[in-house]
Amino acid sequence: MSSLNSMIFKLAGLALLACVPLTGESFYVELAAKTLVLAIFAMSLDLLVGFTGLVSFGHAAYFGVAAYAVALLSPKYEAASLWYVLPASVGLSALAALVVGLFVLRTKGIYFIMVTLAFAQLAFFVFHDTPLGGGSDGIYLNVKPSAEIAGWVPFELDNATHLYYFILGALVVVYAFLARILQSPFGRVLVGIKSNEHRMQSMGYLTFRYKLAAFTLAGGLGGIAGFLYAVVFGFVTPELLSWHQSGNVLLMVILGGMGNLVGAVAGAFVFTGMQEVFGSWTKHWQLVMGCVIVAAVLFMPGGLSAVPARIKRALQGGGSNE
Amino acid sequence: MDFASFLIQMLNSLQYGLLLFLVASGLTLVFGIMGIINLAHGSFYMIGAYLAFVLTSATGSLFLAILLGIPLTFIVGAFLEWALFSHLYKREHLEQVLLTYGLILIFEELRSLLVGDEVHGVDIPAIFSASIPLSDVLSYPVYRLVISGVCIVLAVALYFVIQRTRLGMMIRAGNHDRTMVEALGININMIYRVVFALGFALAALAGMLAAPISSVFPNMGSHVLIISFVIVVIGGIGSVWGALIAALVIGFADTFGKVLMPDYAGMVVYLVMAVVLLWRPEGILKKG
Numbered sequence: 001m002s003s004l005n006s007m008i009f010k011l012a013g014l015a016l017l018a019c020v021p022l023t024g025e026s027f028y029v030e031l032a033a034k035t036l037v038l039a040i041f042a043m044s045l046d047l048l049v050g051f052t053g054l055v056s057f058g059h060a061a062y063f064g065v066a067a068y069a070v071a072l073l074s075p076k077y078e079a080a081s082l083w084y085v086l087p088a089s090v091g092l093s094a095l096a097a098l099v100v101g102l103f104v105l106r107t108k109g110i111y112f113i114m115v116t117l118a119f120a121q122l123a124f125f126v127f128h129d130t131p132l133g134g135g136s137d138g139i140y141l142n143v144k145p146s147a148e149i150a151g152w153v154p155f156e157l158d159n160a161t162h163l164y165y166f167i168l169g170a171l172v173v174v175y176a177f178l179a180r181i182l183q184s185p186f187g188r189v190l191v192g193i194k195s196n197e198h199r200m201q202s203m204g205y206l207t208f209r210y211k212l213a214a215f216t217l218a219g220g221l222g223g224i225a226g227f228l229y230a231v232v233f234g235f236v237t238p239e240l241l242s243w244h245q246s247g248n249v250l251l252m253v254i255l256g257g258m259g260n261l262v263g264a265v266a267g268a269f270v271f272t273g274m275q276e277v278f279g280s281w282t283k284h285w286q287l288v289m290g291c292v293i294v295a296a297v298l299f300m301p302g303g304l305s306a307v308p309a310r311i312k313r314a315l316q317g318g319g320s321n322e
Numbered sequence: 323m324d325f326a327s328f329l330i331q332m333l334n335s336l337q338y339g340l341l342l343f344l345v346a347s348g349l350t351l352v353f354g355i356m357g358i359i360n361l362a363h364g365s366f367y368m369i370g371a372y373l374a375f376v377l378t379s380a381t382g383s384l385f386l387a388i389l390l391g392i393p394l395t396f397i398v399g400a401f402l403e404w405a406l407f408s409h410l411y412k413r414e415h416l417e418q419v420l421l422t423y424g425l426i427l428i429f430e431e432l433r434s435l436l437v438g439d440e441v442h443g444v445d446i447p448a449i450f451s452a453s454i455p456l457s458d459v460l461s462y463p464v465y466r467l468v469i470s471g472v473c474i475v476l477a478v479a480l481y482f483v484i485q486r487t488r489l490g491m492m493i494r495a496g497n498h499d500r501t502m503v504e505a506l507g508i509n510i511n512m513i514y515r516v517v518f519a520l521g522f523a524l525a526a527l528a529g530m531l532a533a534p535i536s537s538v539f540p541n542m543g544s545h546v547l548i549i550s551f552v553i554v555v556i557g558g559i560g561s562v563w564g565a566l567i568a569a570l571v572i573g574f575a576d577t578f579g580k581v582l583m584p585d586y587a588g589m590v591v592y593l594v595m596a597v598v599l600l601w602r603p604e605g606i607l608k609k610g
Contacts, residue, residue: 106603110359130586
């Protein structure tokens with residue numbers, strides 16, 4: 001796809017998303033809002049998995065830390081200021097990622113997958129077991145943060161339509177930020193680490209610092225998604241940090257094809273779509289989901305994004321699709 | 323804490339640690355030899371516990387259930403290796419994570435369809451249902467001692483098989499260099515299948531043994547899976563002895579954590595892991 005085509009494709013997608021509140025169906029608006037939040041979450045993980053080559057299986061921790069931070073930092077019966085809780089909760093999740101990163105980045109490969117999972121589980125227990133997190137019931141966020149600046153209120157997060165456009169705006173900002181980062185020398189180093197870390201080291205790059213920066217950044221961006229999730233749903237539970245959440249977001253990244261930011265967004269939509277469709281068939285939708293995942297790994301190496309190329313090859317090459 | 327309750331907690335730690343070792347040893351062997359990360363390993367433990375429940379209800383005896391369950395899980399393990407896992411050896415870790423994550427969803431839903439979502443209990447066999455009195459008020463159930471005994475026997479048997487038999491030699495060689503083993507004319511695929519099936523059977527056996535004391539409930543596998551990961555990380559991937567040491571350490575840390583600081587018990591295990599990672603990022607015993 002040429003860059004002009006790709007630009008048109010992205011703008012068309014954005015226009016389509018911007019039209020969702022016009023349907024007036026609050027069910028679809030909330031579903032789309034939830035999906036956009038997951039899309040931001042998936043993009044933040046893609047920075048690690050798709051671009052830096054770090055397969056984190058504990059990304060839900062940073063999502064959950066930010067979500068809990070909003071609930072804990074907001075006063076019980078009045079609105080907190082958006083301009084205080086948003087940076088604070090995102091900062092806390094980035095800080096959590098920085099601390100965890102110092103440990104987990106000492107390991108590689110299979111170890112890294114297991115250790116990120118274990119630290120996410122540690123975070124899960126922090127909110128599940130200690131008095132801080134309100135146990136397995138979680139905490140309610142009674143009043144959504146207010147966007148007031150010195151008496152002027154630009155938009156209200158209580159309003160579902162305003163909230164939807166706020167989330168869509170956040171998605172665009174996170175996308176543009178990541179796209180810019182990946183074009184920068186810093187992003188180039190990350191991609192270099194993915195393809196050959198030893199070579200990057202022998203070229204004089206202190207790869208540990210770059211990986212730690214990427215891990216912290218991904219944690220902070222995942223925190224934006226966690227913040228938005230708490231605001232959309234108005235309550236937080238330890239389930240937000242569970243390893244199923246980490247598994248699902250990894251699934252979205254892989255569904256969309258790793259190392260492709262638009263793919264991560266598409267992956268979030270495909271995932272939510274499958275969840276809704278299978279869920280409407282049967283209570284045991286996870287069985288169908290599991291079978292789809294297993295079949296996809298066995299028969300479709302390369303993920304969804306590799307499908308068009310495979311079809312093209314099959315049509316041109318007349319049969320052989322390997 | 324007086325001596326009797328201290329003794330009880332020591333015995334509990336030992337029993338829990340040894341049970342975790344049964345699960346983690348299969349996981350670490352499959353990692354070490356086949357290079358596969360298997361998230362569904364915790365499901366094998368869950369399957370074992372549910373098998374114990376279903377077969378004990380059908381036959382009326384936990385012994386019969388275990389005698390039937392071991393060959394059954396071994397066969398299912400060999401089948402899974404043939405049908406699914408054998409296609410993963412040359413794939414990336416990420417694809418292994420994905421496929422085995424899908425398997426967890428399948429196993430949990432099948433469990434929900436076939437047995438339901440209720441919590442079940444399994445009776446302790448009558449001959450082991452006694453307790454040994456330790457003081458006027460405290461006593462220790464014999465069944466827990468039996469679990470520890472069975473686990474110790476199995477650990478010794480595993481040591482014997484790996485260190486003293488021809489099969490064990492092939493397993494160790496496969497752990498070291500699989501291409502070389504293949505070049506020497508050994509059927510490495512057969513070894514993979516046996517090791518995988520053995521890992522499945524060990525995890526399921528742990529589930530069957532634990533069923534009477536932990537009860538049988540949905541998602542019981544995921545907690546065991548993550549703890550097993552911690553054990554493998556602490557012990558060093560591929561090292562069965564590292565897994566034994568780490569499992570005992572975790573057994574003690576978890577049991578005493580629950581007694582001494584109940585609010586923070588869930589975290590103790592992970593803090594132990596963090597300390598080990600700072601000290602030795604590749605585990606106490608490296609693969610070898």
